[in-house]
Amino acid sequence: MSSISSRAARPHSEDSSVGELLSVVTSDVQTLFRQEVELAKVEVKQEATKAGKAAGMYGGAGFAGYMVLLFLSLAAVLGLANVMDGGWAALIVTAVWAVIAGVLYQRGRTQMRTVAPKPDRTVETMKENAQWARHPTR
Template sequence: MTQLSPGAREPSLGQLVGEIGEDLSTLVRQELRLAKAEVRQETGKAGKAAGLLGGAGFAGYMVAVLVTLAVVFGLGNVMDLGWAALVVAAVWAVAGAILYTTGRTRMRRVDPTPERTVETLKEDARWARDLTR
């Protein structure tokens, strides 16, 4: 705000409105920077969770193919190959369900709402309303 020296005139209404406009402009720019930072942070979390899900899927696929063949043929020594393949498929179904559940839980932790920005915008709105009273 403009400082007055002794004997100086008070700022005009235009000057005051101009200063308020500058302050609001600065405030909006700061809020936008905060929102960008929050969204970037949450996007990083989502990317990591998606990467984990993709990696788990690929690893699960490779393991399933190779181990399934080995186990089916191993069990084929004690039971019919069809039953052995069914038992192994059931085990992989359980493993897939666990991977899916873990990935879904991590994805639910991602919050795309920039909470701090929303809160500070509410404070800014209250501040602006109080200026006009």
Template sequence: MSSPEAPPPSRTDTSGESLGDLVSELTGDLSKLMRQELELAKAEIRQEAAKAGKATGMLAAAGFAGYLTTVLLSLALVFALGAVMPLGWAALIVAALWGVTGAVLYSSGRAKLRTVNPKPERTVETLKEDAEWAKHPTR
């Protein structure tokens, strides 16, 4: 036979304690609860950060593999063009293609970056509303 589980401790008899003692105990319990919640949050964040770190490593490896693929395909294009023209000119043509590609990507990225607003507009507005409410809480 298994023994029944003991019921959780409860504090029903508080007749011997003053109100100050009860408030002090409540404050201590709330403080302990908040510390435990904070520790739980930290543990969850550490766990998620570890998963994010592994994923970031995989993305970095994929980026490196993509870079190597681009270099090797560029070399293949240089040698393919080298079959119909001098190798120096073939390399110059491939380099010029990459230069144009880089310039277009730079221009496009810079234009998109100019539209970014670093100021968190909604947060600033919310903080202004909160400050106004704190000044006049009855409105």
């Protein structure tokens, strides 16, 4: 920021050549790009920190949900064991969980195929910015 503000405070003389002025503009654009990248890094770091905390909370909720399902499954096995052999009751509850796991796996796999590995819009705007920086008068 200091390089831009110090140049802005210096008036350009009327006899400055177009090349010198273009050099100043190019330098300012490069500085602006660097500062934008720095700002993006800071913003990404802040958002990653918030996301990490939220992920920790989701992890805790997931573990609590796992414990609920574990004890609910145990209760189902014990309830079925009142009307049939305990081994068969456990096998039935296990089969239900196997079907649920298969369905969730398939849905997750289908959804994962739609994920784009790179930020397409950002890449496109950065290309446009670079093209403008090379040819600012177009």
